[in-house]
Amino acid sequence: MNELEQKSSSSNQQSSPTQVIIPPLAGGVLSIIPGLGQLVTRHIWRGILISFLIISIYGLSLWRLDETDVAFELFPPSIELTDLSRPQEEAVTYALLAMFFATIAYIWNIYDGYACARGKSSPPRLGIVFILLGTLTIGGHITEINLGKAIREIDDIGPRLSQILWPWNPDKILEYDLETTEGVAYFLASDSASVACAFGPVEQPTVEEGEPYLVIEPDCGQPSGQFTPSGMRAEGTKIKVQGFNFIPNEPAELVVKPESVPAFRPRVNAEVITAIPDENGNFELEFNMPNFTIPAEAVGPVQVEIIMRQSQKVGAPYLVEEFWLALEGIVVTLFLALMATAAGLVLAVPMSFLAARNLMSTNAITYSIYYVVRLVMNVVRSIEPIIWALIAIIWVGPGPFAGVIALTVHTIAALGKLYSESIENIDNGPIEAIQATGANRLQTIIYAVVPQVIPPFVSFTIYRWDINVRMSTIIGAVGGGGIGVVLIQWIRLADYDSVGIAVWMIAIVVTILDYASSRIREAYV
């Protein structure tokens, strides 16, 4: 105790004139409001940071706790809330833990206020550690980081990922023309079998010699009823179908085509109804007339076509439509990137000369041009191409042109910056030498600057094309045309086979471009 007092008094004597001297205990007391003790003793930044960080952690923790209260009020705990209640429980844990760390930091802050007042402020290691722990704890909750979920549900990505990584399954990528053989019989249906049959018998379609045909028994009746909540329904008329002259051993599917609704394939236990003809091409099948809606305004019974259909793959296989869509998309994307790069190149070259300090520092006018051009390029470059795409879509409507505009704007700014920096980095000696011959500014640029900047310009331009191809896939996703348009549709439709095709095409093109650009760069630099 004695020693402590001596220390504090000696440090007070030694403290520099700029130090505000207050009693050490007062420093601690002031720091009950976080950071105030430090502020008063002229540790301005330390005080501001301590107070801001500690108050922030408390504030964020209380906000997350508050969210849970609201949630509990909306969903009274009487209902099972397995998934909904978990985040709420977590919120309590995380928020309390963060507040615990903040409290330790707060206690340290009081000590630090005391130490600062004694003129013996030490490096704020302890404070940094606990403030950091508190920040990361509450941050983990705010961003809903849930490693447990990530691990538990890892099985879900497997099939999707394999679809995306290998979409080249022949069953999925190839299609055949189908040739169908049908036998048809007519059936009269009404809500009441007796009404339907009063109109019969039905005239069956005429069949040519050798063609498949059907014989049904009976040829009138009622469809199945709707399912009641108890899971029961009135079964429709049981129909016996006999088929003749079908292709032997080739399954035939039942298709029902009422006048009132589109054709459909009835299912029993989720399987379509099929029959396999014997070696003579004959079969026999029984089914109940399925449910379908008979329009209220129908007068008399509805005629239903009962079709047994055999399909055969004929001719050579061809690639699915999605493949061609993706191919069209990647071609559009490539050209989109090419046009944007070309337009960007043409406009960025003059801009870059205006934005090169070494060429523009001749006098006040050129220097102010330099400054303005540089500023504009920095602002344009800091706005992401996706934002430019949204603006361009408002301007010219969705499609590749909007994508070209968006990428061009960004390319001008990005290339202009890279170009102007490579102009600034050139050897000044040749410029001096060319100037000394009496050449004017244009000649100096063409003879001394241009030869020096061609290698970096070529290199940066190709690199930019590379970037633009990759970026235009994203631009497409917001409506800028190209492969991104179909890619984002397939992602939303969960059509992962097609997503895989698109991803493969992007990967192939980017890889080829990457290789080509490195070769061209080697040749030029």
Added chain:
Amino acid sequence: MAILKVENLYKVYEDGTQALKDVSFEVEEGEFLVVIGLSGSGKSTLLRCINRLVTPTSGHIWFNGVDITRIHGKRLRETRREIAMIFQQFNLVKRSKVITNVISGRLGYMNPLWSLTGYVPPKVREDAMQALRQVGMPEKYNNRADALSGGQQQRVGIARALMQNPKLILADEPVASLDPVLAHSILDYLEKLNKERGLTVICSLHYLDLVQRYATRVIGLRQGEVVYRGSREDIQRITDKEFRQIYGEEAQRLGGGGILGEVSTIEGATTHE
């Protein structure tokens, strides 16, 4: 008649460096004037003031009766093309061909719009080949400049200077980046131009033996001031006292006619001060 007259020339750079202080001298037509002095003594600044790569703060430079500190634009360019310059680092455009580098010496006489199309009149091309023949390397015309050795690059630099049909050649330490044998061959070219064509040469040099061998007149600079003026005879018998005046107290003479450059402790610094 004096081709060049420098009067009370001052140069203060933006950072406050006093590079030249009250420098005055005259150069007669046909002289081989050598400027000596330590790195940082203002040699490069002085040479660059003469062709206005550097604009002097005050003072006058009369070239053929024209005060070139007062001219701008077209007249400045027309004056510049009569004053060729050779550099320590050669300052060739390294990625361009030798012939293109030589042709660039004629730019002051060519229509600037031609440079946009890359058109070069056949006459200019022929003159460029002739200039290359004069420096003894016509066979290299199609090589890239950076494929040449240092001595060859400096010869291309001289060929470029010849393309200007200059009345005055400024040589800023033309041999400081070359070994002594090459140094002599380069200075021999300059001397030949000086003697045979009567071209006036102003050259900054480091090596005393080279100064004694080539100079018809010498001025010494120290911290931007002229501290020594001597004729060819004077430099042959330069005294230690005069020598120290130019190169500072710590300088030592290496034998008779030793190498001045090696005594200065800050040698090797670049010359763009």
